[in-house]
Amino acid sequence: MKIGIIGAGPAGLTAAIELGKANKQVYIFEKGRVGENIICAEGFFDYFSEIHVELPEKLQIRKLIVQDDKNYEIPLPKTGKFYTFDRKKWQLNLADKAIFHGVKVIENTKIDKKDINSLMKDFDYLIDASGVKGVTHSFFPKEEVKIYRKYLMPTIQYKIKKDFSIYKDTIKVILLNDPPGYFWLFPRKSNGFINLANVGLGLLSKKNQLPNLKSVFSQILAKENIQITDEKIMSGPIPTKRIRHYKHKKIILSGDALGLCSPLHGGGIDTAYLSGFYIAKSIEKEDFIIYEKFLKSVDLRFFIERVFLILWEKFGSHRILSRLKNKGLFKDSPDNIPLTKNWYIKALLRLVT
Numbered sequence: 001m002k003i004g005i006i007g008a009g010p011a012g013l014t015a016a017i018e019l020g021k022a023n024k025q026v027y028i029f030e031k032g033r034v035g036e037n038i039i040c041a042e043g044f045f046d047y048f049s050e051i052h053v054e055l056p057e058k059l060q061i062r063k064l065i066v067q068d069d070k071n072y073e074i075p076l077p078k079t080g081k082f083y084t085f086d087r088k089k090w091q092l093n094l095a096d097k098a099i100f101h102g103v104k105v106i107e108n109t110k111i112d113k114k115d116i117n118s119l120m121k122d123f124d125y126l127i128d129a130s131g132v133k134g135v136t137h138s139f140f141p142k143e144e145v146k147i148y149r150k151y152l153m154p155t156i157q158y159k160i161k162k163d164f165s166i167y168k169d170t171i172k173v174i175l176l177n178d179p180p181g182y183f184w185l186f187p188r189k190s191n192g193f194i195n196l197a198n199v200g201l202g203l204l205s206k207k208n209q210l211p212n213l214k215s216v217f218s219q220i221l222a223k224e225n226i227q228i229t230d231e232k233i234m235s236g237p238i239p240t241k242r243i244r245h246y247k248h249k250k251i252i253l254s255g256d257a258l259g260l261c262s263p264l265h266g267g268g269i270d271t272a273y274l275s276g277f278y279i280a281k282s283i284e285k286e287d288f289i290i291y292e293k294f295l296k297s298v299d300l301r302f303f304i305e306r307v308f309l310i311l312w313e314k315f316g317s318h319r320i321l322s323r324l325k326n327k328g329l330f331k332d333s334p335d336n337i338p339l340t341k342n343w344y345i346k347a348l349l350r351l352v353t
């Protein structure tokens, strides 16, 4: 069986490794070089607790500082598996692993919409792992793609190189309320030292009038006393509503191309990784129920997260956060891991009772 994969991000590389291990003939096409042009805060949070991979330059995050007009310190237990890491090195390692399992990694090869029909003739399956722009989207129902595009949320980010060791194991988040969104500062290890950080701003809703993201970002940076010198600003949208049809003939959508990012915080590395994994298992066992089952669990997760977003929009962050704090949802305990399924359910129950 011959499988073509478009895009060497977390989704494409994971699918490639698993299919390579299953002795399939796998070709992965990457428009640039593996690990190039990544726009990401490089925070890794494994919601499903299913991912067991080495993360280069891993920094375990033990505290979340969330700020609106107040300051909330949320401890993250050691069992919480919340890290920052070097995503470029990680993807290069994944590509090496794929090559080890016989995958042909073809770099500097951009697949165009017009190539898809001929690729469908050449391959038994074509996995679209091309990220947010989804090179095969025109093959999927127009209405679904329209909704997907409507829910693309804007972001901007700088990677700042300086000593961030005072942050140690802490990430900082400043919440916006109108519309909901947040500023983030994720410290990162490089060569063993915490000497860089990803600093960015993203929105989570377009309901109210969108602010000028760049000017809001500049104001926050000034207030936080973060100087920007010659860092390159990066921006890109985050897909927060998925395309319902994941498959069209031989084409299968994965990761961002399907729209698998958290509507509440925009994270999508874990779901991209797992989507690649479950697509590979589905192809291997010739049973797409495996992928569908995974997508159902993602839908449930995103449904719960969307409820929180609606509450945030309706009541503002302050009322939600103070209530969660008062109800003991930020207490430091190994069975109280913020942003996991059990935590969300507990938090929802406490918010409404």
Ligand SMILES: Cc1cc2nc3c(=O)[nH]c(=O)nc-3n(C[C@H](O)[C@H](O)[C@H](O)COP(=O)(O)OP(=O)(O)OC[C@H]3O[C@@H](n4cnc5c(N)ncnc54)[C@H](O)[C@@H]3O)c2cc1C
Residues within 6 Å of the ligand: 006, 007, 008, 009, 010, 011, 012, 029, 030, 031, 032, 035, 039, 040, 041, 042, 043, 044, 045, 109, 110, 111, 112, 129, 130, 131, 132, 135, 155, 156, 157, 200, 235, 236, 237, 238, 254, 255, 256, 257, 260, 261, 266, 267, 268, 269, 270, 272
């Ligand atoms: C500013 C920002 C910060 C983020 N921070 C986080 C975070 O901290 N944690 C988290 O979990 N998620 C984060 N995300 C989301 C996360 O980056 C994505 O969900 C994740 O990268 C999706 O993986 P993927 O493999 O589906 O797609 P991608 O990582 O986008 O990979 C797609 C690959 O396909 C290639 N490609 C694209 N088009 C073509 C083509 N036509 N032909 C060939 N190759 C092509 C690209 O070059 C790329 O290598 C962030 C997103 C943004 C925008």
